[in-house]
Amino acid sequence: MQDRISPFLISVLAIGIAVLYIPILVLIGYSFNASALVSVWGGFSTSWYTQLVHNQQILDAAWLSLRIGVAVSTGAVILGTFAAISLVRFPMFRGRLLLTGMVNAPLVMPEIITGITQLLLFVSMLHMLSWPHRGFTTIVIAHIAFCTAYVTITVQSRLHGADRSLEEAAMDLGSGPVRAFLDTTLPAIMPALASSWLLSFTLSLDDLVISSFVSGPGASTLPMVIFSKVKLGVSPDVNALASLIICLVGVCVLIAGYLMRRTERDRLRDAQMAER
Amino acid sequence: MGKAAAREIDGGGNGRTNGRGNARGEWLKRHGKWFIILPPMLYLLVFFLIPFGFALMISFADTAVRVPPFTDILSVSPDWHIHLSLNLGNFQYLVTDEVYGLSYVYSLKTAFFSTVICLLLGYPMAYAIARTSKSTQSVLLLVIILPFWTSFLLRVYALEGIIRETGLLNSALLWLGIIHQPLKIMHTTVAVYLGIIYSYLPFMVLPLFATLEKLDYTLREAAADLGSPPWRVFIDVTLPLSMPGIIAGSMLVFIPAIGEFVIPTLLGGPDNLMIGRVLWDEFFGNRDWPVASAVAIAFLVLLVGPIALYQHYSTKQLEA
Numbered sequence: 001m002q003d004r005i006s007p008f009l010i011s012v013l014a015i016g017i018a019v020l021y022i023p024i025l026v027l028i029g030y031s032f033n034a035s036a037l038v039s040v041w042g043g044f045s046t047s048w049y050t051q052l053v054h055n056q057q058i059l060d061a062a063w064l065s066l067r068i069g070v071a072v073s074t075g076a077v078i079l080g081t082f083a084a085i086s087l088v089r090f091p092m093f094r095g096r097l098l099l100t101g102m103v104n105a106p107l108v109m110p111e112i113i114t115g116i117t118q119l120l121l122f123v124s125m126l127h128m129l130s131w132p133h134r135g136f137t138t139i140v141i142a143h144i145a146f147c148t149a150y151v152t153i154t155v156q157s158r159l160h161g162a163d164r165s166l167e168e169a170a171m172d173l174g175s176g177p178v179r180a181f182l183d184t185t186l187p188a189i190m191p192a193l194a195s196s197w198l199l200s201f202t203l204s205l206d207d208l209v210i211s212s213f214v215s216g217p218g219a220s221t222l223p224m225v226i227f228s229k230v231k232l233g234v235s236p237d238v239n240a241l242a243s244l245i246i247c248l249v250g251v252c253v254l255i256a257g258y259l260m261r262r263t264e265r266d267r268l269r270d271a272q273m274a275e276r
Numbered sequence: 277m278g279k280a281a282a283r284e285i286d287g288g289g290n291g292r293t294n295g296r297g298n299a300r301g302e303w304l305k306r307h308g309k310w311f312i313i314l315p316p317m318l319y320l321l322v323f324f325l326i327p328f329g330f331a332l333m334i335s336f337a338d339t340a341v342r343v344p345p346f347t348d349i350l351s352v353s354p355d356w357h358i359h360l361s362l363n364l365g366n367f368q369y370l371v372t373d374e375v376y377g378l379s380y381v382y383s384l385k386t387a388f389f390s391t392v393i394c395l396l397l398g399y400p401m402a403y404a405i406a407r408t409s410k411s412t413q414s415v416l417l418l419v420i421i422l423p424f425w426t427s428f429l430l431r432v433y434a435l436e437g438i439i440r441e442t443g444l445l446n447s448a449l450l451w452l453g454i455i456h457q458p459l460k461i462m463h464t465t466v467a468v469y470l471g472i473i474y475s476y477l478p479f480m481v482l483p484l485f486a487t488l489e490k491l492d493y494t495l496r497e498a499a500a501d502l503g504s505p506p507w508r509v510f511i512d513v514t515l516p517l518s519m520p521g522i523i524a525g526s527m528l529v530f531i532p533a534i535g536e537f538v539i540p541t542l543l544g545g546p547d548n549l550m551i552g553r554v555l556w557d558e559f560f561g562n563r564d565w566p567v568a569s570a571v572a573i574a575f576l577v578l579l580v581g582p583i584a585l586y587q588h589y590s591t592k593q594l595e596a
Contacts, residue, residue, distance in 0.1 A: 009404035013416075016401045020423045020477065023434035026444055030437065083316035090309050095317060102320040108527070110535025112552045116559065116572050117327035120334055123344045145324045148316060177308070199425065206427040209537055213559070223429050230433050230542060239437075242430045253425045257418055 024246060031239035048240035058225060058241060065205055065222040068136065072143040073200035077193055079144065080151025085181075087152070088159040103153070106146040115213030118142045122214055134216025142214045143207060147200035154199070154260075158192035159185075161267040188270075191263040195256035202249045328576070335569035336362045346566050366570035375554065376571060380578070383551040386465075387533035390472040391480075394529045395522065397473070398480035402521070405481070406488035417485070424478035432542055435474050439467060439543075463545035471539035472529075479528040487521030488514075534579060551575060 031049070035042025052058055083103055087096070106114065122138045125131065132138050162185055170180035208223040215224065222245070229238050337346040338361075351359045370376045405416045423431065438444045439461040446458040461467050491514065499509045537552035544550075551571070558568040 005404055005407045009400050009407070012397070012400040013404040016397060016477065016481075017416075017419055019474065020420070022444075023431065023438045023474070024423070024426070027430075027434040027437055079316040079319055082312050083320075086309070086313040086316065090313065093309065093313060095313075099313070099317050099320070102317075102324055106324060108531050110532060110552065110575075112535050112537050112555055113572050113576060114324075114327075116555065116568060117331040118323065120330040120565070120569065121323070121327035124330055124334075127344055141323055145320060148320065152316075202425050206425075206429070208429050223427065226433070227429060227538075230429070230436075238433070242427075242433060246426055246430060249426050250422060253422055254418075257421065261414070 027239055028243045028246070031236070031243040033236060033239075036236060048236045049244075051237055052240055052244075055237070057220075058222075061220050061222045061225040064136065064219060068139050068143065068221065069201045069204045071140045072147055072204040073197045075140070075144040076147035076151050076200045077197045080148045080196065081155050081189075081193060083148065083152040084155035084159055088156055103149050106149040107153075111207075111209040112213075114146065115142070115210040118145070118210065119213040134214060135219035138214040138216070139211050139219065139221065142210050143204045146210070147203055150199060150203065151196040154196040155189060155192050158189045158263055158267070161271070162188050163270045163273075188266070189263075191259040191266075195259040195263075198252045198256040198259075202252050205245070205249065331569045331572055334566055335366055335573045336364070337566045337569075338363050338365075339564055339566055344565070345563055363566070366566050367574070369567060370570055370574055375549070376551075376574075379549045379551045379554045380575070382549060383534045383536075386468060386472070386548075386550060387530050387536075390469055390476070390533050391526050391530045393469070393473050394477055394480040395526060398477055398484055398525065399518075399522075401477075402481045402484035402488050405485050406491070413489075417482075420478050420481050420485075424482070428475060429538055431475055432471055432538055435471055436462065436543065439470060462543065465544070465548060467543040468540050468548050468550075471543045472533050472536060475539065476529040476533060479532075480525040483524035483528065484518065484521040487518045487524075491517050531579075535575075 032044050032046065033041055034045035034047065083099060086093070086099060087103070090096075118138075118141075122132060122134060122141075126133065132141065164185070166184040166188075167180045170184050171177060175183065206223060207221075208227055211221045212224055212227075215221065220228075222241075226238060226241065229235060333349055334346055337349055339345060340347045347361070347363075349361060351361075353359060401420075405413055405420075408416065436443075440446075441458045441460065441462065445461070446455075449455045450458065461470070495513050495517070496509050499513050500506070504512065534550075535552045536550055537556055540548045540550045540553050541556075544553075555568055555571055555575075558564050558571060
């Protein structure tokens with residue numbers, strides 16, 4: 001039995017949520033402001049959005065960020081799924097503790113340290129191997145490293161809950177272990193893979209600190225361009241750009257959340273079926 | 277039931293042999309798992325762990341006017357002598373130049389107080405969410421998670437729109453007649469705190485909710501039935517039981533807050549020197565990579581090492 005929630009708790013919750021959302025809503029509101037002065041409301045206008053389309057610097061940065069995001073999330077989903085399978089399905093192997101540590105460390109490591117160390121690696125590699133040149137490649141490599149961590153954790157929890165009896169049945173009917181996995185378990189964890197792809201995409205799209213370190217001349221991602229503009233103060237075209245990104249990320253997260261809830265429901269149903 | 281039966285069948289199935297190609301099959305069975313383990317393992321080793329080795333190495337180098345801007349530690353002279361030159365000066369510099377010590381202490385202080393405020397604000401929020409019905413919970417959680425994934429940089433920028441001199445907060449307070457002069461919040465310590473709390477609040481609420489949701493409410497009822505007033509029930513039962521969530525949430529706020537760069541740069545003033553900002557300036561401003569590496573290594577040793585150990589033991593304790 002649960003007793004009543006006190007009005008105090010409800011008001012703290014309401015204030016907390018308001019604090020989280022008001023700045024974002026105000027930002028989106030002002031992106032439709034016709035006035036160039038950010039503090040004066042000059043009527044409704046979409047002119048800042050049309051200006052964005054003609055800003056070559058922002059278009060280039062957006063195109064770069066999107067390409068990086070797609071490459072990163074695809075790579076991270078593959079590596080992260082492999083890591084999750086290793087940690088869930090193989091209870092004993094040499095280096096298991098090392099892999100666990102390397103999967104969890106990026107989640108707590110201050111970004112600025114990861115960024116510096118990766119830059120030093122790339123610079124030394126370029127010096128010794130003449131590869132990779134700083135830019136698209138290095139940003140993708142660096143982002144995959146931390147996105148893999150998020151993918152592993154998401155997929156790991158889903159694999160823990162996955163019912164193995166189907167896979168075992170397939171193996172008894174003569175499938176090899178890989179074939180059995182691909183035919184039975186992979187479809188079951190597919191929503192988890194899709195949602196971690198989307199989340200990796202938003203993480204990569206948002207990253208400023210690591211990208212700034214490992215990027216080279218001429219390769220500015222969207223957050224890097226926004227950061228250099230924002231340092232100069234609030235401006236209406238950044239408001240429009242920020243609103244667009246927030247909406248894109250919001251849609252990605254909502255779809256990912258929906259997929260994860262569906263997986264959770266399927267998992268509960270599987271568990272009930274297994275009990276019967 | 278079904279699971280156990282399936283496993284038993286599988287136990288029998290394992291014994292099957294298929295004659296031809298048996299040796300190859302055996303080899304695959306024993307070593308095949310490495311095809312799955314090695315790709316992520318090698319990737320993270322090369323691109324996450326080994327870079328720390330490079331940073332450690334370069335922290336012992338000298339600056340040099342060349343590309344890359346530091347000297348080699350190991351060099352082979354034309355007469356085949358191997359020279360190892362370690363420069364401990366960078367670390368000595370960290371100790372003697374007080375800007376590093378001060379910014380480190382300042383970062384610790386800022387992160388600590390922000391964590392405490394996040395906890396005071398996040399605990400009642402998580403508690404309230406945990407007490408609602410299951411369907412309300414999932415909606416509220418989504419509401420909290422959404423900003424958690426939304427761009428950090430853009431949220432800090434959005435906050436600037438609220439607290440700047442002509443922003444919403446000042447306009448509202450002036451209109452209400454509470455103040456007669458706009459408050460100066462931007463580029464002050466208050467703005468840095470507001471920024472950190474605003475950005476990291478979801479990191480605190482989510483783990484707190486996870487533990488409070490699982491909390492056994494019958495224990496609270498038992499304490500209440502035995503005559504404890506509500507505040508005693510909270511102190512004696514709820515608070516100790518929610519400790520894992522408090523620790524997890526505090527770590528998730530404290531660690532990234534210490535290394536924070538964007539917030540002190542955009543919202544803070546010149547005297548809000550946090551260690552992340554010092555590192556950034558050393559790298560991009562002074563281009564002194566060896567000193568920056570030394571700062572990063574010292575920061576890592578002083579901070580991340582103990583916290584990793586602490587986390588390791590606290591998870592072990594939870595599992596036991």
